Amino acid sequence: MIRKLLVTLLTFSLLASTSWAQTRTLQGTVTDAAGEALPGVNVIVRGTTTGTTTDSNGKYQLELPGSENALVFTFIGYKAATIDVGGRTVVDVVMEEDLTSLDEVVVVGYGTQREKDLTSAITTIKSEDISRTPAASAMQSLQGKVPGVQIVSSGAPGSSPTVRVRGVGSYPQVKGDQTPVGNEAPLYVVDGVFFDNIDFLNPNDIATISILKDASAAAIYGVRAANGVVLIETKSGKLNQKTRLTYDGYYGVQVAQNVLKMANSEQFATMAQESGSVADQTYILNAMQRYGRSRENPNVPNVNTDWYKEVLRPAPIQNHNLGVEGGSDKATYSLGASYFSQDGILDMQNSFERLNIRARTDFNVNDWITVGANFNMSNSTKYSPDDAVWNQAYFAVPIFPVYDEQNTAAFPIKFASAENIGYRGPQNPFPTMAFNNNRLQSRRVLANFYLKLDLIKDKLTFKSAYNSGSTFLRNREVDLPYFISTDGQRTISEVTKKNETYVNQIWDNVLTFDQTFGEHNVTVMAGTAFRDELYDMLTARGKGFPVTDEQSWYLAQSQEIPVTIDGAQARLVTDDGTHQYGFSYFGRIAYNYGDKYLLYGTFRADGSSKYQEKWGYFPTIGAGWVLSQENFLKGNSVVDFLKLRASWGKLGNDKVQASDGQATKSVITGVYGNSFVTGTYAKSTFAYLKWEVVEEVNVGLTSKFLGSRLSLEADYYVRNTENAVVPVNVPLIGGTVMQNVGVVQNAGLELALNWSDKIGDGIRYNVGFNMATLKNKATDLHGQPYIEGGSAEFRQRTYLNQPLQAFYGYRTDGVYQNQAQIEADPAAVAYNQANVSNPLVPGDLRFKDLNHDGVINASDREVIGSFLPKITWGVNLGASWKNFDLSVNLMGQNGAKILNRKRGELIWTTDGNLDADLAKNRWHGEGTSNKYPSAAGLRKGWNQKMSDYFVEKGDFFRIQNVQVGYTIKGNMLGTNFPDSRLSFTAERPLTVFKYNGFNPETPNGIDSQTYPIPAVYTVGLAVKF
């Protein structure tokens, strides 16, 4: 469309310059509000078809007939400007950006659509909103901005946030090491290539992120689309654009926020005294003997280690980006290089560094052939934290120090060990930090090439695109030898190397037909896609290499390369691979009648080699009615635009694991005399898995009011996941097996309200509010009363019409304050009669007898909360005045519950510390607490039952991002100084919540070793040459 217009106008301008006498010559420059030259602006003499376009410097020249006296300037994305020429010969124009334009084109997958023609729920985020967030992954910047998209931040450098589009249809699965499988993650399509995450991309290289939220929008991606689709277009140049070089960068520091306060030595000693455990009291005596007594309180050791404070550090973050963009009348180009580096706030080798280089170019070879190519290379090195540290720092007792010169046997560093004061384990998290080194080097190359043919000029085009994404991962995990005490030692160095290769190729062929017959506008698209996804892995472990120099950390330098680990089933020297193919047919029809009535439909047939079931079919239809085009609203001064839309669609999810589909054998090693021999175990616990199918209905409204200053977008959806794959506990032997067990429903309302206006001439501002509700429930369980999940001790259950894998347990009803209360409670009396030797005493929790049968037993349990938030919301504010600009983002969520497993893990061992809140507010005499049990009670099985004592509210409010900018215009400091912008950003400066942990964001509601989310403060500079 744009190109057509341009060509037409160019022709006109040529004609215009050669004819007509009695005219005046006018010239001028067209710029945007920032003073930037705008090339390609249409300049037309009012009331005629005569006109020209601005050149790459934003300059134009035009002959004005004597009878005319006004010019109309139009440019997509800007408000049209009509200028009376008067007697002038030079007319410079500043175009005002039209922030609420509906003519904007939205990427919809294998094509584009005008925003006003959409019948489905798509939200697009632009580069300015992305680059404001200092983070490795662009997805982090979406937090609180897109209703219905939940972003769960991750604090570790270089790690991606968890992204959920419209609730959880697919239960989040984790691997053995607690890393997510990603089956609930959306599909990322970066310039046509499918990815599982986009943490390799430089956020600055992204032009737009479009989130296809509902099934109707996403269905064109078929079997991959069930969790929503995120379409990413990288930056490209524009035709007739002056070459522009920009530098964009920031430097800042990350600081741990909301650090959990642990019990100090005094509180810890008090708890130990009150626990009644002689052993624990002995350890405190031992600590006093070894480290002396505190001068303030002689009953407390003279050590008070705040382990979290010890393991944390402020850490720098920086990004530098250089970009070149431009275009002639035949070609466009965009090049860039960027460097990002981030250290972790955990005080070990914990960092992320990334270098990206990209190039993109498009050529109009002639009037019917267009070709283009795009390369994006990303090179990164990540030193991963050992997350066990978070857990160790929580449990390490405060009564021993980090270093201990008396610990003479320790090497190579004299770290202290809790074993030296009697504890069973060394506890000190420092060896974990100092003697582990986990490095991941990633190389990713994204490359594509396309050829576009105009079969019938402006009507029928054919595009063939070959896209490939290759990832090469080199993983090295090194464990170095050390000794701090007998149970805190590693005698031999170990290195695990793992090389992984992913090569994904996609070949798309798309035919698009675009035709207008009077009021009827039709776009038909049909295409095929072939996918080839290859994965290959090779790993081995070496033991006993020289440790001093990193250059010796090789298998070849090792004394031994063991084949299996201590007789376990897993082989250490092993490889793996998958090769999956997919083939798809897809098509789309979009029809609109007079921009008033909209119809939309897509269909995709997906074939996959991953499942026994080879083919899946995914249709969608949508319809829209633009009320504002009807006579009764046309010209209405309040309503500028009003559209009602509805859609239905079906999607598939093939991210659920494939391997369980058949019975498989595992290899087991046994000992027979002085030899190891392996055998096999053919397990019967497997499921015949099918892909999940999502069906969704979405109704929505898009509207603009009051001169497009107010916009309201609302959507309501009901999304059903059939054959939802859920981990089901296996009876008798435990463990879980994935099964397609029923139907999971997510439903919610999404609202986005925006107001933008200006006060006087100087101040422009906008206020946005968005929110989303979520109701998640199982609507069919294939006839079972419930599905058992979670772990045996921390149970989660799925009941009909209750949230998926909700926490399940007892309800507490305060704490028994005195003996009289116990004697007055029939349930306590019954318990004490049956357990004479271990009765309930004041300080124990009181549980609700939900079925009123006079005893507390398994039938008094119920659903006590879900890990999914019921409401998420965000507020976005922006303002500019003269050269200053300000933006503020707020966000929050309500209704999610978190299992505080750190407190819960006391059931495994009592050897650790507890958080200060628990220590301070424990029950220690009548009236001291009606919430927490006594120190002795914490160790008692009665109080360790899964109950709402462990399950806390995850509600929070956060100031997500505040940025203040100041723009220095070139002409302010004299000529030739480039335009610059200086900015200060505070990312997550404040989070308010009640949960007793570092942060209320956990991917699956279970908090045992979550990396804290830091606040980030940065100074940024952007310079345009």
Add this chain to the structure above:
Amino acid sequence: MKSIHKYLSLAAFLGMMLLTISCHDLLNEKAENRSYTDATDYTKSEDMINPLLGAYGEFQNRGWEDYPLISVRGDDVNAGGLGDQQEFANSDRYNYANTDYWMFNSVWQNLYNDILAANSAIEQVELYKEFAPNPALADQYMAEAKVLRAFLLLQLSRTWGRVYIPVTSDPTDLFEMKVSTKDEVMQFIADDMDAAAGQLPNLRPNQRDDIKGGVTRHTALAMKALANLELKNFQGVADATSAIIESGLFHLEDDYYNLFKIPGKLNDENLLEWQYWDSGVAGGTNLSYLFAFFGPEAWKPKVATAGGGWGFFEPSLKYIKFMLDRNEEKRLVTTVIFTPRGIDKIKEDPKYATLPSYVSVVTPSGDVFQDFAREMFLSGKHYLPSDQLTTGINDYGTNKNFICIRYAEILLMHAEARVQGASGSISADEAVNQVRDRAGLGHLSGVSLDNVLDEKYAEFATEWGTRYFDMLRYQRYDELSYEGRTFSADKTFLPYPQIQVDQLPALTESN
């Protein structure tokens, strides 16, 4: 120009369409890197041993919590680990109020997992059998898996009473299954072992070359005896034990102390053991039980780098005094390790104010034990002297085997059956005296049931709860009510783990 453009475009378009459609066949490619169970070549008879080795591997690969929970009850041993694992300590004190306790469920699952592994081996070998040149070998392999299953099932039923007897490898079959009473389980084991014995080699486990230390006919007979003992079918016990005794293959190891150390691995006395090995070199592949559970929190080992443990599983004061009363040095210093605090504790009783010199904090191997808060005595049978550790390996107990059934138990079960009136190959006196000879004690004549039970107490303390089940069999609840405990018949079995009841409600319903 115009027409060329059209044709070229059309040709390119059609060409690409044809090319892409030819990719269709790739959808039928199989997934990479899998050994499909349905693709196993059952005609390859040399692979028939693999499923059996898998069952053995699972059998040896034990969670540390299994043995403690099975064995902690009874007047021979206490929980230890003071201040920690309170529900484990409560189980030791016959207080099972918390059905959600993780250890109950974990042990249940671990035992059943390996029963299903044995069943899977039986199913797989059955598939090989059709093509095996020597079908008797297939029968032998299946019989071996049945013996492993019997051992695990016996532990389950002794601990929980009524349990499931799974006969397939698919746990979902349980949903339709009936729960069996303890007597039914024991009868199932006795019958199953009767059939299996005939298919197994007439060897000692350490005489087997194909599967070193694997089960033999005599292991099956031992299982038959153990099951019959639970049923109080004493003739059944005597028949099985007589057959083992008459084989002449088994002998008591002279060095009782070292039977539980490295020299005792695959000893002629052992009918079944969990085998472990560390490759004989630091850094090599290492399979071990987690003996740290039994280890000291503080000691001065002869080899200074040797690691300690968690301080659980404490032999009872009652047992120590019982042994002191008998003046049994050999079996006491093998079974019990003393700490300074422990010795003081014994001396608190004026009757034991002076102790024989062998009651020492120094073990016969020269490791010195110190005080720590969790317990006063340690289990000697689960201790490996620091100088027997492979150089460079420091984890407590590494490379030690774990004995499950030994010949002494065969002899004493035989004696028990004989004093209960069963006929058998040797007399009760002869059987008991063989065991006493090795312990360095004088002979008894005309042994009574009490003599046999005392002998078992002395011999098997801290092993497999043997003492507890002996006392249950004769309802000697007063013996079990010791050191502040009160035992009653309703405390016999542990409660079912809550999550199992939730998933298999039939467990708590009566049949």
